[in-house]
Amino acid sequence: MKRRSLQAARTMTSSSRETPRSLCWFRSDLRTEDQPALAAALQNGPASALFIITPAQWQAHHDAPIKVDFRLRALHSLKADLAELGVALDCLVIDHWRDIPAALVRYCQQHGIEQVHCNREPGVNERRRDRACFTELQNQGITLVGHEADTLLKPGTVKTGSGDYYRVFTPFARRCRDLLRERPYTLTPRPTAQPPLNRAVNPIPDALPGWSVPTPEQQALWPATCSHAHHQLGQFIDTTLHGYDQTRDFPARRGTSSLSPYLALGLVSAGQCLHAALQANQGELDSGSAGARAWINELLWREFYRHLLFGFPALSMHQPMKPETAGVAWRNAPDDLAAWQTGHTGIPVVDAAMRQLLATGWMHNRLRMITAMFLTKNLLIDWRLGEAFFMQHLIDGDLASNNGGWQWSASTGADAAPYFRVFNPVSQSEKFDPEGRFLMKWLPELATLPAKQRHDPPADVRNRVGYPQAIVDLKSSRQRAIDAFAAL
Numbered sequence: 001m002k003r004r005s006l007q008a009a010r011t012m013t014s015s016s017r018e019t020p021r022s023l024c025w026f027r028s029d030l031r032t033e034d035q036p037a038l039a040a041a042l043q044n045g046p047a048s049a050l051f052i053i054t055p056a057q058w059q060a061h062h063d064a065p066i067k068v069d070f071r072l073r074a075l076h077s078l079k080a081d082l083a084e085l086g087v088a089l090d091c092l093v094i095d096h097w098r099d100i101p102a103a104l105v106r107y108c109q110q111h112g113i114e115q116v117h118c119n120r121e122p123g124v125n126e127r128r129r130d131r132a133c134f135t136e137l138q139n140q141g142i143t144l145v146g147h148e149a150d151t152l153l154k155p156g157t158v159k160t161g162s163g164d165y166y167r168v169f170t171p172f173a174r175r176c177r178d179l180l181r182e183r184p185y186t187l188t189p190r191p192t193a194q195p196p197l198n199r200a201v202n203p204i205p206d207a208l209p210g211w212s213v214p215t216p217e218q219q220a221l222w223p224a225t226c227s228h229a230h231h232q233l234g235q236f237i238d239t240t241l242h243g244y245d246q247t248r249d250f251p252a253r254r255g256t257s258s259l260s261p262y263l264a265l266g267l268v269s270a271g272q273c274l275h276a277a278l279q280a281n282q283g284e285l286d287s288g289s290a291g292a293r294a295w296i297n298e299l300l301w302r303e304f305y306r307h308l309l310f311g312f313p314a315l316s317m318h319q320p321m322k323p324e325t326a327g328v329a330w331r332n333a334p335d336d337l338a339a340w341q342t343g344h345t346g347i348p349v350v351d352a353a354m355r356q357l358l359a360t361g362w363m364h365n366r367l368r369m370i371t372a373m374f375l376t377k378n379l380l381i382d383w384r385l386g387e388a389f390f391m392q393h394l395i396d397g398d399l400a401s402n403n404g405g406w407q408w409s410a411s412t413g414a415d416a417a418p419y420f421r422v423f424n425p426v427s428q429s430e431k432f433d434p435e436g437r438f439l440m441k442w443l444p445e446l447a448t449l450p451a452k453q454r455h456d457p458p459a460d461v462r463n464r465v466g467y468p469q470a471i472v473d474l475k476s477s478r479q480r481a482i483d484a485f486a487a488l
């Protein structure tokens with residue numbers, strides 16, 4: 001049966017030596033360098049490439065329109081990069097992942113593909129999709145080969161002495177550093193070009209029906225090419241890395257790399273980032289420049305959340321990491337939620353951050369923590385509503401990091417903020433935006449106030465400049481949250 005269908009597939013296409021027998025199936029790894037699946041596909045003769053556009057699935061996963069647009073633009077750029085390697089990038093539109101296995105089989109049969117290569121992804125739905133594809137392809141004599149390109153270390157290989165997944169970041173990071181010292185991350189070399197194949201492929205759409213397109217100004221903030229990602233990485237390493245530990249918490253400064261959208265869709269790999277940081281730090285993982293160490297630590301937070309997502313499938317299914325926190329009596333407060341979503345809570349740093357998110361598709365990490373903690377503690381609103389809203393608006397929306405960040409802020413996650421340590425958003429604002437420059441940028445109505453007043457303007461000043469009164473009292477709402485958690 002297997003042999004017959006493969007034979008049929010072969011006879012459907014030309015049997016010339018130029019016919020690609022291998023396919024690289026791109027997903028969240030939209031690059032040609034440090035790309036094990038592409039390298040493997042090209043290793044055994046001619047290869048072609050495929051991306052599957054899945055609008056309904058992306059909707060179900062709350063992908064933001066700005067992220068979908070970034071992805072489509074990145075695909076156009078990937079197509080050009082692949083053309084330099086002589087590889088044609090085809091695309092299919094299939095609404096749901098559940099329909100991919102059958103469609104992939106049909107596609108492989110039509111094009112005489114014998115082997116499909118892809119890089120694994122850690123989420124549950126992604127793994128189910130791949131398992132189903134593996135089985136259906138195998139039934140037709142076609143091989144699906146998974147590679148690792150998403151993380152520095154293969155998920156499932158960083159375990160405690162007793163064989164468990166780490167639930168605490170510091171020992172996890174220590175173990176990662178040990179492993180990376182023992183077996184340094186090796187970059188997969190860029191494949192050599194094959195003679196170009198003139199094969200008709202489906203065009204990559206510029207936009208998808210039903211998805212709004214960001215403004216040209218928004219698009220210009222995030223050029224969707226690998227070369228831009230590398231330029232940005234290089235510039236960050238040259239100008240900011242060594243002071244990162246000092247600058248990273250100040251949202252008015254350009255103190256972080258802003259590489260997250262590129263990492264989320266794989267225009268640059270975590271391994272490429274690590275290599276660049278190590279090169280600037282004499283190869284040291286945990287000594288040398290404090291800035292480089294701090295940045296590598298952040299790459300390891302990314303790693304931590306991916307390994308957790310892989311190890312605890314419940315995280316992909318809206319479950320808290322700490323089961324006892326499933327009983328928190330979250331408030332049903334749609335007006336408060338709407339005020340938070342639109343940046344009208346009357347807490348300036350929260351509102352400025354939310355307006356940055358809505359305008360640019362990105363938010364500074366310190367502000368993600370402040371806004372998430374404000375929603376889950378001061379407003380006592382379920383973290384899942386915040387998690388979904390972030391995904392719906394972030395250009396770097398990423399299940400593992402977003403879920404990890406939300407569960408950290410809500411005190412429901414692995415190694416999360418203790419529930420009694422609630423950020424005071426006004427003190428955070430005074431500490432990390434002392435001159436109120438970030439506030440001034442996103443809340444122009446406060447720009448005329450003295451810097452000190454911007455963090456928490458008096459009631460009469462708010463009325464005068466047209467800025468809302470706070471929707472919640474910070475002190476009593478903090479206590480309400482602590483009581484709700486203490487009651488568990």
Ligand SMILES: Cc1cc2nc3c(=O)[nH]c(=O)nc-3n(C[C@H](O)[C@H](O)[C@H](O)COP(=O)(O)OP(=O)(O)OC[C@H]3O[C@@H](n4cnc5c(N)ncnc54)[C@H](O)[C@@H]3O)c2cc1C
Binds near residue numbers: 301
């Ligand atoms: C509530 C909340 C939600 C978040 N949602 C996302 C998300 O959807 N997608 C996302 O990529 N990050 C998310 N983060 C993590 C972090 O805020 C962003 O990765 C970071 O702000 C991106 O900016 P940067 O690229 O300049 O980071 P840099 O400071 O330059 O760090 C380099 C890279 O390390 C990784 N990284 C840095 N900090 C973290 C962190 N705390 N957790 C995990 N990875 C990290 C990112 O890939 C980042 O690009 C979230 C954090 C919180 C608190």
